Amino acid sequence: MLVEILTPAQMAQADQLTIDSGVLGYQLMQSAGQAVANAAVDLLERRTGSGASGMVCILCGPGNNGGDGFVAAQLLEEEGWSVILGCSVGIDDLTGDALLAAEDWGDEIFSLSPRLWQDADLVIDALFGAGLSRPISGELADLIDELNLSGLPVLSVDLPSGVDGTSGLAGGACVKADQTVTFFRKKPAHLLYPGKAFCGDIFCVDIGIEEQVLDDTGHIAVENQPVLWIDSWPEALKPIADIDPLRLADHKFHRGHCLVLCGDATHSGAARLAARSALRAGAGLVTLAPPCDAASLVAAHVTAVMVEPVQDVASLGTVLAKRTYDVLVAGPALGKTQDRRALVYDALERDVALLLDADALSCLVDGIESGEADLSLLRESPAARSERLVLTPHEGEFARLFPDLSHRVREEKRLSKLDCAITAAQRSGAVLVLKGADTVIATPDGRAVVHSDGVPYLATAGSGDVLVGIIAGLMAQGVSALDACCAGVWLHSRAGRSFGPGLIAEDLPELLPSLYMDVAGYLSGGFHASDWTGGDD
Ligand SMILES: NC(=O)C1=CN([C@@H]2O[C@H](COP(=O)(O)OP(=O)(O)OC[C@H]3O[C@@H](n4cnc5c(N)ncnc54)[C@H](OP(=O)(O)O)[C@@H]3O)[C@@H](O)[C@H]2O)[C@@H](O)CC1
Numbered sequence: 257m258l259v260e261i262l263t264p265a266q267m268a269q270a271d272q273l274t275i276d277s278g279v280l281g282y283q284l285m286q287s288a289g290q291a292v293a294n295a296a297v298d299l300l301e302r303r304t305g306s307g308a309s310g311m312v313c314i315l316c317g318p319g320n321n322g323g324d325g326f327v328a329a330q331l332l333e334e335e336g337w338s339v340i341l342g343c344s345v346g347i348d349d350l351t352g353d354a355l356l357a358a359e360d361w362g363d364e365i366f367s368l369s370p371r372l373w374q375d376a377d378l379v380i381d382a383l384f385g386a387g388l389s390r391p392i393s394g395e396l397a398d399l400i401d402e403l404n405l406s407g408l409p410v411l412s413v414d415l416p417s418g419v420d421g422t423s424g425l426a427g428g429a430c431v432k433a434d435q436t437v438t439f440f441r442k443k444p445a446h447l448l449y450p451g452k453a454f455c456g457d458i459f460c461v462d463i464g465i466e467e468q469v470l471d472d473t474g475h476i477a478v479e480n481q482p483v484l485w486i487d488s489w490p491e492a493l494k495p496i497a498d499i500d501p502l503r504l505a506d507h508k509f510h511r512g513h514c515l516v517l518c519g520d521a522t523h524s525g526a527a528r529l530a531a532r533s534a535l536r537a538g539a540g541l542v543t544l545a546p547p548c549d550a551a552s553l554v555a556a557h558v559t560a561v562m563v564e565p566v567q568d569v570a571s572l573g574t575v576l577a578k579r580t581y582d583v584l585v586a587g588p589a590l591g592k593t594q595d596r597r598a599l600v601y602d603a604l605e606r607d608v609a610l611l612l613d614a615d616a617l618s619c620l621v622d623g624i625e626s627g628e629a630d631l632s633l634l635r636e637s638p639a640a641r642s643e644r645l646v647l648t649p650h651e652g653e654f655a656r657l658f659p660d661l662s663h664r665v666r667e668e669k670r671l672s673k674l675d676c677a678i679t680a681a682q683r684s685g686a687v688l689v690l691k692g693a694d695t696v697i698a699t700p701d702g703r704a705v706v707h708s709d710g711v712p713y714l715a716t717a718g719s720g721d722v723l724v725g726i727i728a729g730l731m732a733q734g735v736s737a738l739d740a741c742c743a744g745v746w747l748h749s750r751a752g753r754s755f756g757p758g759l760i761a762e763d764l765p766e767l768l769p770s771l772y773m774d775v776a777g778y779l780s781g782g783f784h785a786s787d788w789t790g791g792d793d
């Protein structure tokens with residue numbers, strides 16, 4: 257099933273459409289409060305080991321997030337749990353459904369203070385959710401800092417208070433939750449770091465909002481799951497029983513040919529890793545193209561991968577004219593000298609699927625007098641025009657190409673990584689893979705896929721070279737750029753997680769065959785990420 261991600265604004269629209277269709281806002285709040293109470297009971301029973309004999313402290317804020325807290329308080333007390341509730345404002349300052357919920361609670365409402373949780377087994381954080389409008393400061397910030405130091409389990413309602421739902425940024429004090437219960441669909445902050453790290457386990461529950469509202473609200477992104485790309489999974493990576501009989505006689509040229517540009521003799525490892533990964537990802541042939549004086553050294557280090565020296569633009573032309581190449585990879589330790597830069601610019605004029613990574617991305621900025629990349633060169637390239645241009649920057653490379661969308665600017669201006677990746681994809685005409693613990697894959701037509709899986713083992717030299725190789729290998733077999741990027745990021749992350757500590761980049765390509773058996777376990781019948789028209793339309 258497609259898993260859509262909604263911004264808080266889209267979620268507010270989903271709430272409003274539901275209310276307009278005749279469901280009371282207070283009914284939605286009661287469903288939300290019920291879901292919170294259910295989650296609290298699970299946590300309490302796990303902690304106290306008994307039914308209804310623990311104490312829960314509920315911290316409510318001034319808006320509807322606080323309203324959910326009041327509803328949960330009432331339900332928990334009805335079930336026999338001891339409840340102590342504090343609110344950041346007096347009942348006279350509450351309005352709308354939150355006021356109704358506070359009135360229905362009917363029990364004492366205390367001022368917020370750490371004393372509230374001194375005998376508690378669980379704290380419910382219902383201070384702020386989707387309506388957080390600025391970083392939390394002052395006394396509330398001190399309270400949150402104390403709560404985080406208390407060591408008590410914390411259940412956050414919708415979002416950990418202090419995390420910005422749209423961007424996942426946490427500018428001020430921020431509740432560190434063990435569990436977060438959100439409603440209808442996840443928000444970007446449940447997937448983007450640092451927000452995700454504050455959420456703990458995330459549960460997304462149904463509160464009676466119909467799926468059809470999504471037709472009107474749209475969605476900012478979807479989560480990366482095999483259902484997105486399983487239908488375009490290459491035949492050569494399937495178990496023999498699943499391969500189309502007409503494809504059983506395929507030869508290597510049917511599986512595509514990748515050309516990987518390579519750096520000089522002392523910098524050839526990265527391109528070799530990418531090349532091996534492309535082969536492991538199923539490309540029929542992979543050729544490395546080092547400068548002439550590095551060719552024998554590179555050849556001595558590869559076996560199934562072929563070597564074809566490329567010294568300059570002229571020899572790249574000769575090589576490309578001699579055989580058919582389906583995908584060209586430029587970047588891993590390519591170097592940034594003038595002749596390497598010329599190769600990148602030449603590649604952008606060629607009618608071939610093109611993956612630009614690492615040094616190739618820097619080449620687009622280095623040596624340019626204005627210090628700004630000419631993105632029209634990317635946008636107007638044959639690869640971009642045929643939807644076969646892929647950029648795979650990490651945050652540093654991204655900042656050089658798109659300085660106004662960099663990580664630093666995002667923090668300063670509280671912008672979302674999702675919005676910035678989509679803008680960058682639109683500007684460049686490329687499918688853009690903005691890497692990190694939360695990788696965002698964005699397309700020039702405004703779609704985005706999020707793969708959020710903190711796997712620090714992947715933060716190791718050469719790991720990105722493997723990723724670009726996997727994507728190239730999949731594209732060589734005819735997988736669309738978007739599907740290849742989503743599948744590549746999924747495989748890469750799974751490989752890192754399955755290997756665990758001690759991982760080095762060389763291990764990653766060797767883990768791919770076992771993952772293909774996992775992929776085979778996924779039912780087909782999904783659809784291609786490339787067929788998805790979602791977005792905010
Ligand atoms: N809509 C629905 O039907 C449903 C909604 N549901 C629930 O509602 C939640 C959203 O509710 P919400 O929009 O009322 O926002 P909420 O997060 O409670 O906070 C807003 C208040 O906080 C204040 N404030 C903000 N930042 C602050 C700061 N740093 N420091 C201090 N104050 C600050 C802000 O003040 P202002 O910015 O106006 O000055 C305003 O008073 C959502 O997360 C979900 O839990 C569910 O019940 C399902 C049905």
Ligand SMILES: Nc1ncnc2c1ncn2[C@@H]1O[C@H](COP(=O)(O)OP(=O)(O)O)[C@@H](O)[C@H]1O
Pocket residue numbers: 614649650691692693694695709710711712713714715716717718719720721722723748
């Ligand atoms: N903490 C993390 N959690 C998940 N993935 C990570 C993490 N750190 C790095 N990665 C992934 O590892 C890869 C590193 O790529 P990159 O920075 O280009 O490395 P290199 O240049 O050394 O090859 C990216 O795919 C990135 O998403």
Ligand SMILES: [K+]
Pocket residue numbers: 321381382383384385412413414415416417
């Ligand atoms: K909250």
